[in-house]
Amino acid sequence: MVAAPEAPERMVGKALKRREDPRLITGGAQFLDDVKLPGMTHAAFVRSPHAHARIASIDASAASSMPGVLGVFAGDDFMDLNPLPAAWQAGGVTNHPVTPRVLAVGEVHQVGDPVAVVVAEDAYQARDAAQAVIVTWDPLPAVVDAKKATEAGAPQLHEEAPNNIVLEWSCGKEADRVDAALAAADVRISHHLINQRLIPTPMEPRGSIARFDPATGDYTLWATSQAPHVHRLLLAAFVFGIPEQKIRVIAPDMGGGFGAKIFVYYDMAATMALSKKLGGRPVKFWEDRSENYMTTTHGRDHITDLEIGAGKDGSITALKVKTWANLGAYFSTIAAGIPTTLYGRMVAGCYKIPNIRVDVVAAYTNTAMVDAYRGAGRPEAAYVIERVCDLVAQATGVDPAEVRRRNFIQPEDFPYDTGVGMLPYDSGNYELTLDKALEQVGYTGLRQEQKRRRGAGERKLLGIGLSSYVEVCGVAPSKWIGLPGEGWGAGLWESANVKVHLTGKVVVTTGSLPHGQGHETSFAQLVSDRLGIPYDDIEIEHSDTQAAPFGFGSYGSRSLSVGGTAIYKSVDKVVTKAMKLAAHMLEAAEDDITFENGVFSVKGSSESSKTIQEVALAAHVGYDLPEGMEPFLDETTYYDPPNCTFPFGTHVCVVEVDTETGGIDMLRYLAVDDVGNVVNPLIVDGQIHGGIAQGLAQAMFEGAVYDDDGQLLTGTLSDYAIPKASQLPWYELDRTVTPTSVNPMGVKGAGEAGTIASTPAVANAVNDAVGHLISGEIAMPFTPERVWRAINAH
């Protein structure tokens, strides 16, 4: 018998400070570059200065005899390894995947392609020797633009992909039907949009450290990895052809990822193979920022033609989208799914559009590979559909807010099928976020002020940009996204194990893992409430293939809704088993036992109870268990979500554009998001802040630029415009809460929402300010020069 405890403070919903932070603010964290192993050696790659060339010869004789050099290797030395895997090919169509090898053999296809690797005792020596490797090149013509790459006469990258076409894919209604609807529309708009290439730029670059154990034949790989289990699987089964259990992958603390650390990279396989070649000495590769910019994946890079049909009342009656997606020099791990499933199937946004069709051509070019970058397809889709709304507003004279309102999917329409092959949107109340945002920003007043300034011929014009977005996250039901449907070459469930140890302390292992999102805090909050065990007694283990049974990793805003639900269900199983044992201990029927705040009690008897810690002790020692019960409270769940989740919201951006200089001042940035129930508002708000900053930066500052020869002109952090503190506005946040019924917690996902919403909000604001003075579209990023040129073009 124990005294009934006071009801503990509920942890879910609380803005708890993160438990991750103490090690991060004192220099105590261990990032990959901080890992130091006995006998560790250092690798440096010799890279192509050309975007497209044949390798005539490689002379490593001088490099081989330099101080500290342990070996110099070229592509031929790794031919026992297969090329990297193409894990997500677009569903239902023919793909032509050409993936990179560890080192390029015969021909290079992008600047930075690795052709040789030096291993030396220290990193300085490895770099010195890499400089001394002499490569003779026969340069070939290059192409960097996805549309031009598919045209007749373009330089050809790969024999396997005629006309540089990776795939051609469509979704939505038949072309004839959409064409007829366009022809019948009151208002017809043709438009051209460029969603420029971005460089993800986590502040920590990427790297790998591998150690081969000659005694067992096992490899350990420490890697900057958003998906350690997937990397183990792909490296073992596809690249090395060895059993999965021969590789252990560990992701140390990670300095951001934003998608770029999901993929299998050459250096993972290279360091593993090199460690074996060196008889088991660990080999480290740590890319510098220039290498990161050249060879780690990029994002976006779409060219899009639009045909829009609308009613005079602002209703969107037809939409035809044709997009050329640039996938870069090779097929990156999940590249094909981004411009198809995650883009094409989200182009309808939060609107009912009766006639909609999306055609996508994905192409190889002599540029860095393009794959998922924060938002992955949905920012590109949101940019299209939110610009469409404003273009319709401009053409019909209907207010942009009203255009959105007229076309919104209504709350009673859910679950709603948008007709482009996406899973049905589960829930939503789009108008609520729009109304809230308009009210808070003072929309009517702003429109009046905008009108006044225009009328008075003022130099500084006001622009108000709306973005009502919906995104898909919590990826994904395996039977939908998998091979037969969307082409993803695996499942996309998540695992979690929960153990309540003899001491009453809890260890949770999860296949989800953080790279800045604070999983250790949020997951512990969730478990604490469900088990009634103090937050500080709960430990979250992650990022090691020897911890969780399996994990598909963290991306697609899936950690809480999929990984968290796996934890939630494991906790349920623990409680169910503990309930049986408590009934046995209390000599009562199970039906008479209640569980609240960590205490099992017999109904109607305040005297008769056991804490979960007491039950955990009894379960662990196993002296007296009910007939047939196994010892230990230890439960595992493999959770496959029944649907994705569809967070939504409305962002409003207010800008002032100086028509004489083209300069833009951001006056307000307001976001009303609906991510469902919130576990930790501090963390969720932080995710929204950072998301807004990245999407806003696409509109205002960032863009990866290649010249026609395929040289990356924005190859360092002094050339690529990551925004600074002085360049970003104060974010005003609010939210609505429409819980999803897809998972028992009613949570959706918050990691990418800000990025998806903010680019079109800013783009619409700038176009709203000066749209009447320009023709066509100002291409992002909206540098003062571009804005000024657009205004002064005629």
Add this chain to the structure above:
Amino acid sequence: MSATASAPVTAISMTVNGKEHSAEVEPRTLLVHFLRDALGLTGTHIGCDTSSCGACVVHLDGDPVKSCTVLAVQADGASITTIEGLAGEDGSLHPVQEGFWEKHGLQCGYCTPGMIMTGAALLERNPHPTEEQIRHELEGNLCRCTGYQNIVRAIQFAAEQSS
């Protein structure tokens, strides 16, 4: 970085976080590599190769410097404070460290040591900066996670502690 047979080395000594260190280094060794590799102080991070990101900021004789842009030999005789040396000897956090924890001024934490060192140096010079001054002072430090708002709040929090 270890010296090699063929590379010339120079003897240096400096005080790091209150402790004397002497070593022989190649003249080209960057201070950041000396701190990380020779002294094992890995809290100072490297995020770029163009002195742009500020992840490597340490205090050199009290001034914030990007330790990727200082040669170890240039720091000969200097007193260096890194993120590991910012908290009190009893482990009590510096107000800027507290601010970052309190206001969720970090997510991945990779830029954080540099941010904190820059913020601490700012408050030494200007104990009560305006938001604009804070944002201006942080121009040499890049963060990709937070969008900076909570970093501003963190430094404001620290400034309030000293009032």
